[in-house]
Amino acid sequence: MQMRFKGKAITSMLGILPETVGLFDDEVGNYSFPPKQTLRLKKVMGFNQHRLAKDSTTVSDLALEGMKYILAKGWIKKEEIGAVVVATLCPDYFVPHISNIIHGECGLSEDVICMDIPQGCCGFLLGLMQSFMLLEHMNSRKVVLINGDVLSHKVSKRDRNDFPLIGDAATISIVENDAEAEEIYFELNTDGSRREALIIPAGAFRTPSNAETAVMHDLGDGNFRSLDNMHMDGSGVFNFVQTEVPPMIEHAFKEAGKTVDDIDCFLFHQPNRFMLQKLAEKANLPFDKLPMNLVENYGNPSGASIPLTAILNYKDELLKEKKMCCLSAFGSGLTWGAMFMEIGKLGHCEMIETEL
Amino acid sequence: MNDILAMLAELKPEFNFEESSDFVMDGLLDSFDIISLTSMLEEKYNITVDGLDIVPENFCSVEAIAGLVKKSGGNI
Numbered sequence: 487m488q489m490r491f492k493g494k495a496i497t498s499m500l501g502i503l504p505e506t507v508g509l510f511d512d513e514v515g516n517y518s519f520p521p522k523q524t525l526r527l528k529k530v531m532g533f534n535q536h537r538l539a540k541d542s543t544t545v546s547d548l549a550l551e552g553m554k555y556i557l558a559k560g561w562i563k564k565e566e567i568g569a570v571v572v573a574t575l576c577p578d579y580f581v582p583h584i585s586n587i588i589h590g591e592c593g594l595s596e597d598v599i600c601m602d603i604p605q606g607c608c609g610f611l612l613g614l615m616q617s618f619m620l621l622e623h624m625n626s627r628k629v630v631l632i633n634g635d636v637l638s639h640k641v642s643k644r645d646r647n648d649f650p651l652i653g654d655a656a657t658i659s660i661v662e663n664d665a666e667a668e669e670i671y672f673e674l675n676t677d678g679s680r681r682e683a684l685i686i687p688a689g690a691f692r693t694p695s696n697a698e699t700a701v702m703h704d705l706g707d708g709n710f711r712s713l714d715n716m717h718m719d720g721s722g723v724f725n726f727v728q729t730e731v732p733p734m735i736e737h738a739f740k741e742a743g744k745t746v747d748d749i750d751c752f753l754f755h756q757p758n759r760f761m762l763q764k765l766a767e768k769a770n771l772p773f774d775k776l777p778m779n780l781v782e783n784y785g786n787p788s789g790a791s792i793p794l795t796a797i798l799n800y801k802d803e804l805l806k807e808k809k810m811c812c813l814s815a816f817g818s819g820l821t822w823g824a825m826f827m828e829i830g831k832l833g834h835c836e837m838i839e840t841e842l
Numbered sequence: 843m844n845d846i847l848a849m850l851a852e853l854k855p856e857f858n859f860e861e862s863s864d865f866v867m868d869g870l871l872d873s874f875d876i877i878s879l880t881s882m883l884e885e886k887y888n889i890t891v892d893g894l895d896i897v898p899e900n901f902c903s904v905e906a907i908a909g910l911v912k913k914s915g916g917n918i
Contacts, residue, residue, distance in 0.1 A: 523853065527874060530881045647874060707872050721873045721898070728893035760877050764893035 488673045488741060491618040495664035496829055498561050499804075501797045501837040502552040502634075502656045503784060504539040510650050517646040518708050524646060531651065532759030532778065536785025538638045539654035543842040544578045545634040546587040548656035551840045553592050553630070561834050562660055564592065568627030569599040569620045573609030573789045575818070576635045577602065580690075588632065606684065607755045607817025608674070609633050609789020610657075611825055615672060617661040628662040633790040637716060640686055642702065644710035647720055651758050653785020657793040660833075667828065668810075671742035674823035675734060683722040684818040688713040723817070727761055731816050732769035738812075738824040749775065749826075750809035751800060755816060756780035756791040791815070794837075801835045845918075846904050846911075849882050859904070866898040876901050883907070887916030 510533040514521045527533055539548065549572070556562055570585040578584055585600035599620065605612045610633050617629040634656030641648045688699035699713040711717060739745065752775050754762060762778040765771075777799040780791055787794060792813055796804065803809065808830030816822035850859045854870060862868045871879070879901065880891050891914045900910040911918045 520856070523875075523878075526853070526878045530877055531874075707869070721876075724873075724893075724896065728896075760881070764896070767890055768893045 488671070489615065491670040491672065493663055493665050493667050494618045494621055494670060495662060495667040496614075496659050496832070497662050497664070498556070498660040498832055498834040499793050499797055500552050500556055500561075500658045500834070501790075501794050502548045502658070503537045503837065503839050504543065504548070504654050504842050505839045506538045506540065508536050508538045510534055513643075513650065516643050518644070518710070519646055527650075530760050532782040533650040534782035536638075536650070536653040536781075537655055537787075539636045539842060541639065543636060543654075545572070545574050545576050545636055545656060546578045546584045547842050548634050548636070548654075548840065549584065549588055549632045549658065550591050551842060552632075552656060552658045552838070553588060555838060556658060556660075556834070557592065559834070562628060562630070564594055566626075566628050567594055567598055567630055568624040569601065569617070569629045570594070570632065571601050571603065571613050571616050571620070571629055572632045572634075573603040573605045573613040574634050575604065575606045575788060576637060576639070577604070584632070605818070605821075606635075606788050607757070607791070608815040608819065608821045608823055610792040611672070611674065611813060611815050611823045613789070614661065614825065615674070618670070621661065621663050624663070626663070628660055631659040631661050633657045633659075633793060635788040635790065637788060640714070640716045642709070642711040642715040644702065645715065647709055648716060648718055651781055651786045653781070653787045655784060655787035655790045655794055657790040657797075659793055670825060670827040671738065672823065672825040673734065673738055673741065674821065675730070677820045680722065680726065680820045683719040683726065683820055684716070686714070686716045723757070724761055726820055727757070727765055727816050728768055730822050731765055731814065734822055734824055735769045735771070735812070735814060738826065742826045744810075744826060746771065748810055749812045752776040752812045752814070753792050753796050754814045756786050756795055757817070758786065788817070796829065797835055797837050801837070804830045804832050804835050807831060843904050843908060845886065846907050849879065849886065850904075853879055853882065864902045866902050871901055879907075883911055883916070887911050887914070887918065889914040889916040
């Protein structure tokens, strides 16, 4: 599906990080692989350190910390908020939704639309798409887009394939109408037949969690995982990214009428350094415009990865100037998408840490 | 070929690769080993391995790995 949006802009971005840092060097002993072999992955994959939320912390906790911050700092007034959109894989509850929790805790007015989108790696793109569509009906009111996950709670600490790369975080983006904004091009693709490449097998209605689903299994490859844990078919996802994403980027460039030289920065989802390098090589994208450093600094925070990458690498520049950005994400679903949009001259752009 | 065997021995010293007919099927190399080995091959032979070539069949034997190096422009 291809879409074009006119007169829409991101005007502020906030990253919220739990203060606890997990160091890969300290975790090597948790895995049943020879340490030397595991440490070899440090450079190749970008495993270094990741942010871990406390066991009791939920996405709404991180998001509320951010909401209190931006309201207190005057980034937005309560009465300016027309909608709260939350994209996450980690609901506090099946019911109520995180957007409703935010609404209640922040004391927003009754005519504010609240919406949760259960999405993973493409959560920022899907969240923006939804925000842009809502803004068609909002005049001067704004959308608060929240992306966040605490997937470290759902990944086995004895799973060397998944745990080192996972990071917990949330972001808040203020999205609003802006008559001066450049047209935004967006395309999104889905292949549900490969949906099990990223899966948490138990815990919802199909297979509710119980004592049996919590039992850790030796998977025979040195990793230990239960059915309550998230599993990623690394080879399958790698092959998917290499096969599907480069032609999509090429197609998006044609449709948007842009070339690589028109792009100031490529803000891509951050699965790991190796996958991004191979993707950049395959798609002929310049390494110096495509940051690959989120996993080594904070871990892969799923849907929050694109805004966090922007804040980590371009915070000061995005406050001063507009940049033509190519956003791309790929992951659970399987879903993959690309968006061309100008981001910059932001009112605010910050990263904060919390004890949560 | 000996260079590749030496690399495999460095990567997974606990296995004897000369006794295996399929490194991946026999469990000597998993997907993360393949990533590590790809990085080692790129450094050693000054090559760039195409992402689409990082598939198990190109890492199942010394001959397959050597073929991958040649396909990627390396002298072996």
